[in-house]
Amino acid sequence: EAGVAQSPRYKIIEKRQSVAFWCNPISGHATLYWYQQILGQGPKLLIQFQNNGVVDDSQLPKDRFSAERLKGVDSTLKIQPAKLEDSAVYLCASSSIGSRNTIYFGEGSWLTVV
């Protein structure tokens, strides 16, 4: 079974530029998550989708972050404009409705804002 796919793996941008990350969840997983993990911290949930609807985006900085999950499969996370403090790993994860408790993570997209 293929895991959660993310791209790009690494990205370096200047502050005020924009960046987009892509995620393809495990086939059949209805729930998709985007987490932000700053170095030395645990993952922090940014947004959770169930199919193509948003379940929780309470910690998403909506003035600069946006995410969408068209057709309930792939998802993109966009940051515009980026700030230095956005430097982090952006982890996409997915889970099935029948087993919400187990979350499968991708390898992450590493963002450095300079």
Place this chain on the structure above:
Amino acid sequence: SQKIEQNSEALNIQEGKTATLTCNYTNYSPAYLQWYRQDPGRGPVFLLLIRENEKEKRKERLKVTFDTTLKQSLFHITASQPADSATYLCALSSGYSTLTFGKGTMLLVSP
């Protein structure tokens, strides 16, 4: 406010010994608690889940305990190996809410 605390200092042990990691929480009533392993440059990997009505769960060399009175979970790795070296994350959910993660504890197992 809700807090999940894990030892911020790395735990150094010798191969063959039992590693014990601690997860404490406050202002939380979790329905279940999970442990994940994270290797450098990789995403977290699910290890074990324990529910609020369970005291202990085992999987091969791993054992998790959950004490809702003490608001604490202990994660044990018996007969530890250098390959067990990683960061271990504790995560809690109240059941309907999403998972909240601790900062993790780094485990270093020396040969």
